[in-house]
Amino acid sequence: MHSFLSRLNTLFAFTISVLAVLTIGVFISTYFEKYHETVSIGVNKPIVKHMTDYSANRKKNDLGVLQLNLDMNLNQLFDWNVKVLFLYLIAEYVTPTNSLNQVVLWDKIIRRGENARIYLHDIATKYYFWDDGENLRSNNVTLSLAWNIIPNAGRLLHVPANGSTSFIFSDQYTTSRAASPKSSS
Amino acid sequence: MELFSFVDDIRRMDKRQIIYQILNFGMIISTALMIWKGLIVITASESPIVVVLSGSMEPAFHRGDLLVLTNHREEPIRAGDICVFRIEGREIPIVHRIIKVHEKDDDYVKFLTKGDNNNVDDRGLYAPGQLWLEKKDVIGRARGFVPYIGMVTIIMNDYPQLKYFVLATLGFFVLVHREN
Numbered sequence: 001m002h003s004f005l006s007r008l009n010t011l012f013a014f015t016i017s018v019l020a021v022l023t024i025g026v027f028i029s030t031y032f033e034k035y036h037e038t039v040s041i042g043v044n045k046p047i048v049k050h051m052t053d054y055s056a057n058r059k060k061n062d063l064g065v066l067q068l069n070l071d072m073n074l075n076q077l078f079d080w081n082v083k084v085l086f087l088y089l090i091a092e093y094v095t096p097t098n099s100l101n102q103v104v105l106w107d108k109i110i111r112r113g114e115n116a117r118i119y120l121h122d123i124a125t126k127y128y129f130w131d132d133g134e135n136l137r138s139n140n141v142t143l144s145l146a147w148n149i150i151p152n153a154g155r156l157l158h159v160p161a162n163g164s165t166s167f168i169f170s171d172q173y174t175t176s177r178a179a180s181p182k183s184s185s
Numbered sequence: 186m187e188l189f190s191f192v193d194d195i196r197r198m199d200k201r202q203i204i205y206q207i208l209n210f211g212m213i214i215s216t217a218l219m220i221w222k223g224l225i226v227i228t229a230s231e232s233p234i235v236v237v238l239s240g241s242m243e244p245a246f247h248r249g250d251l252l253v254l255t256n257h258r259e260e261p262i263r264a265g266d267i268c269v270f271r272i273e274g275r276e277i278p279i280v281h282r283i284i285k286v287h288e289k290d291d292d293y294v295k296f297l298t299k300g301d302n303n304n305v306d307d308r309g310l311y312a313p314g315q316l317w318l319e320k321k322d323v324i325g326r327a328r329g330f331v332p333y334i335g336m337v338t339i340i341m342n343d344y345p346q347l348k349y350f351v352l353a354t355l356g357f358f359v360l361v362h363r364e365n
Contacts, residue, residue, distance in 0.1 A: 023331065055308065056316055084245045086282075086301065088265045102264035102286040109301065111244055132287040132295075146265055148282075150245040153331050158265055 027154040030081040037077060038162040039145050041089070042069030044122060046167050047174040048136045055130075062136035064091070064129035064169060067122045068106060072161070074116035074147070084150040085110040087118075092142045095135035103129055105143070138171040210356070230256035230325035235269055236335030237280055241300030242267075249336035252280065254325025262286055262294045262320065267327040270298065273312055278324055281307055287317075294320055 046066040053061045068089070077085060089106040105125040110116050129136075144164035149157040224233045233254050237246045246252070254269055262268070266283045284306065285297040295317035299306040308316060341348040 055306075086245060088282075090264050097289070098287045099290045100286065100288040104264050104284040107301075109244065127284070148245075148265060148267070151330055154329065156267065156327050156330055158263075 023153045026081050026152055030079060030151070030154060033079065033081075035077050035082075035147070035149055035157060035159045036162065037072065037074055039070070039072035040163055041143050041145060041165045042071075043067070043143060043165060043167045044069065046141075046169050048169050048172075049175070050134065050173045053130050055128075060134070062131040062134050064131070064136050064141070065125075065174075066129070066167075067124060068120065068143075069122065070106070070118055070120040070145075072118050072145070074110065074118070077147070077149070078112055078116065081151045081154055082149055083112055083152050085116065086148040086150065087145060088148070089143060089145050091129060092144065093136075093139050095131065095133060095139065097133050097135065101132065103127070105129055136169050137173070138169060140166060140168050142166045228253070228255040228325065229258070230254045232269075232278070232324050235278060235280065235324070236338045238277070238339070239279075239300075241302050242280055242282070243302045245301060246280065246330070247332075249333055249339055251331040251335040252327045253329035253331075255328050256323060256325035260326060262288070262296055262323070264296075268298065269324045269327060270318055270322045271324060272310065272315075272322065279307070279310065280327065 044067040046064065049063045049065060050060055051063050052058060053063070070089070074085060074087075087108045087110065088104050091103045091105050093101050095101060105127055106123075107126060108118070142164055143166070145161040147159055147161070149155075149159065225231065227233075235252050235254060237248055237250045237252065240248055252267075252269065262283065264283050264286050267280065268283055269278050269280050271278050279298075281298040281300045283296050284299045286294060287296070288294045296319075297306055297308070297317060311318070341351070
């Protein structure tokens, strides 16, 4: 333990060992954590339009338009092994052509230290609600929120929130220039 | 000089010790290979450990982070999952999030992805004319995360001389090291 190289080698090996033990400790200490929380989701004015989807197959598909109310406080979820929370709101529904459809309508990134209380009222969806076809009219759609826990080290968990909501689209297309996504910035 | 005492050691090694060293070397290589192949079987993914190469998933994943993937047939493709996929004809895997899923009765699934840090979905990245991804494009879904470790792989790829130097040095020390 006297030459510079052997000292350097020992120091390096010790550093790596300590980092490895700390990382494993962080992983194990939060392994059984469930990260559940309750949220409140509301829907206003759901309508269906029939338009050409230029971002996809350039055919006429159904476009769902609605406004969201989101109310939640997720500050409890941030323990020492949560680096980022990725929230996403999924619209899930069934059509005659597809047995399961899921479209993400809204998402948000909350970093550690940022305020995790969300109160949004009457906001437009962040993403367009295109159907893969023309089957949104009279369709019963379930909106559910979930979060992806990004840890400092460990499992990537997807946790569904308590508190989903359902609504039914009208049975007629709306052709008027009603509120469309991103009309208000 | 102390540094060159090993040269005398090599000259003193007889045939048995040389064979022992070579077998020792072979054991290390085959153990590493077994661990890797075992991981492939357990996770059902062809590449169960990937390094994040771009910043398109920040602030969740940064360049150099390591992801552990699984790709079991029973795991359904669902929106919100972080999936690592390869586009046909390209060899670099991409780590993005699934934002749209359309699944039929016969288990045929088509889905769309988008990087968290990107403003638009990945249709611009897909092959010309391709609008959706399918199960066959998926290498796996990200289940575990270790930060920073993958930087070693990135540095070794960017500076291949470093990779050869490290491999040569390691091989040299394994061959020459003698149990005293």
